Amino acid sequence: MTIQGWLLIAAFLAILLALTKPVGLWLFALYEGRRTPLHALLGPVERGFYRLAGIDPDAEQGWRRYAIHMLLFNAALMLFTYAVLRGQALLPGNPLGLAAVPGHLAANTAISFTTNTNWQSYAGESTMSNLSQMLGLTLHNFLSAATGIALAFALFRGFARREAATIGNFWADCTRITLYLLLPVSIVYALFLIACGVPQTLAGAIDLTTLEGAKQSLALGPVASQEAIKMLGTNGGGFFNANSAHPFENPTGLTNFVQMLSIFVLGFGLTFTFGKAVKDTRQGWAILAAMVLLFLAGVAVAYWQEAAGNPVLHGLGVAGGNMEGKEVRFGVAASALFAVVTTAASCGAVNAMHDSFTALGGLVPLFNMQLGEVVVGGVGAGIYGFLLFALLAVFVAGLMVGRTPEYVGKKIESREVKLAVLAIAVLPLAILGLTALSSVVAPGLAGPLNKGPHGFGEILYAFTSAVANNGSAFAGLTASTPYYDGLLGVAMWVGRFFIIVPMLAIAGGLAAKKPVPPSAGSFPTTGPLWVGLLVGIILILGGLTFLPSLALGPIADHLAMIRGQLF
Template structure:
């Protein structure tokens, strides 16, 4: 590890914390339905949408109606994307004349982008036309991100409101978030990426002459615009197969830093928004503090493992850290940081291949996802996932010290705890169940490139990434088969919506409750003790649930490596 590496890591962390309040203020204005600086541009568009759809944005919805409208909206989007991919060959915007996407791959991709997972069982530049990238995929990048933030707003209202029957209007939330937050920020980011050398064109292929005098065809497209929302919306689906390791997606150290900051920006801002919504910004800072402690712990382990390198190679006289699978443009520190950022924030983008990380270096991204990606997390999904753990933590604290289980003025009772447990249990049930199934079936065992613990890690990582709606991969698993496309598609859908519905039920239950002011019997939820308890609950639940699977995969892989055994 080097001074420059730690300077990058700590500097990045400081910038994220500094951005939390200004972005949180913008988000809070949208949460309350107030005007923002860009209303003068987009307010007529917003009103036009409402008139066209026959929606009254002032008419609020109970949690059930909010959930039904959200589910129908996403189901229609998924069907639309499936149709675009299947009809790709006859639609315009296909300069390479690519064939229609196959049935099982279209199914997998449509679910993937609908759920904000952006898992890719395909090479983007060789499979998707420009129209498919823009109409089928980039639109999802906006709307799946807006859906996540809207759902976080609904839960915030549950905590903030008193004896209310509604949690907001889904259509108004999604429209305002898209128009007044995502579109303006992406316009700025797109221009910045173009200035840094990222292509933005409708051309399909450009022929160039190499330094050796040969001719080479370079694939191009509307990359910068997709790159902007890919990172800001914590989507992660790359225009190119190599994702952010490709120089057209991520040409320099500057774009690498911008991308990482984009991934964390909105998620960090939502913590401040939550504190403001419940009338105590210290609550938001406490949540962000717990997230940052977990984040820095993960970075420390991943960076240390990659900088330490492979002892087997050291014995052969090859000194230095582990550069396998990493871009020399970024090096070990930036690659390790990027891997932790993207898996902490539900963004499947990669600038290095996780399959080539050391065993412990690859364990950190895997564990981040198994925790539910609540360390910043996906836009909206991270904060509402974290609040589910907060509900359990305050309940456990009440049991341990005999105090009333209250959180931000709302009593936490049996209904909320049961719903929180139900939502949190989705991840281990799906991840471990599908991994076990694929580890014994012939169709599942045909996927991993490696055998032994590393091959098991490839299967475990794939289902963890799918259920957690991350989308990154170990890159050693052949997933473009009917078996994996189908099963991973189901895993992505369950991992997204089987958590959202119980969460919305919690929002509705909390909104209907009276406000309970803090008293002598209330457990404090803003200090260091609360932050430590939150971290402990998260790690204990994650550790107890997933430690056996990690022992069979990356931990066994690490022990074999230090014994000198390579697979």
């Protein structure tokens, strides 16, 4: 480890903390439906959408109606994307003449981008046409991110409202988030990337002659526009197979740093928005403090392990940190930081191959996802997932100290606790169940490149990434098969929507409750004790649930490595 590496991490956090309040205030304006400086330009566009769709943005919805509209919208988008991919060969915008995407892969990809996972069992530059990238995939990058933020707004209203029957209007939330946040920021972001050398063209490829005189076809396309929203919306799908390790997606150290910032910035801002919504910004800062503590612990372990390198290689005279699978232009510190950032959020973009990390270095991204990606989490999904843990923490605190389980002025009763447990239990049930199945059946065992603990880790990582809606992978797993495309598709759908529906039910129940003024019997939820309890609950639940599987995978892999055994 070097001082430059730690300065990079410190600068990254400092800039994010400086941006938290202004970003949170902008999100709060959208949460309340207030005018912004962009309304003068985009207000007519917003109203035009409402008229075209026959929507009254002021007609609010109860939690059931909000959930139904959200589910139908996402199901329609999934079917639309499936149709685009299957009909790719017949559609325009296909300069390379690529064939239609196979059925099982098209279904997997449609589910993947609908759920904000962006798992890719294909090489983008040789599978997807420009039209498929723009219309089928980039469209989802906007709308799945907008859906996540809208759902967070719905839960915020549940905590903030008093004896209310509604939690907002799904269509109005999604439209405002897209028009006044995601779209304008992505345009500016894409222009920055273009200036840094990221391509933005409708051309399919360019033929070049290398220095050795060989011919090479270099894939191009509308890369910058997809890159911007994939990072800002914590989507993560790569235009190229190498993702953000590809120089056309991430050409310089500056673009690498900005990409990491953009992955986290909305998640940080939403914590402040929550505090503003419940009229106590200390609540938001307490949540952010817990997130940052978990994040720093992960960064410290990953950076330490990657900087320490592989003792087997050291014994062969190869000194230094672990550079296998990493880009020289980024190095160990920026690669380790990127890996933790992308899995602490539900982004999944990678600038290094996680499969080539040391065993414990690779364990950190895996464990980040197994915690439910609440360390910062995806846009919207991270904060509403974290608030589910907060409900459990309040309940546990009440049991331990005999105080009334209340949170931000709402009494937490058995209904909220049961629904929170139901939502949180989805993650381990799906991850461990599907991993166990794939570890014993022939189609599942045909996927891993490696045998032993690392091969098990490849399977475990795939289902963890799918259920957590992340999309990164231990790339040694061959997942482009009907078996894995099918099961991973199911995992992604369950991991997204089987958590959202109980969460919306909690929001509806909380909105209908009377506020409870704080008293001497209320457990304080803003100080260091509360932050420590939150961190403890998250680690205990994650640790107790997933420790056996981690022991069979990355931990066994690490013990074998220090004994000099490589798989």
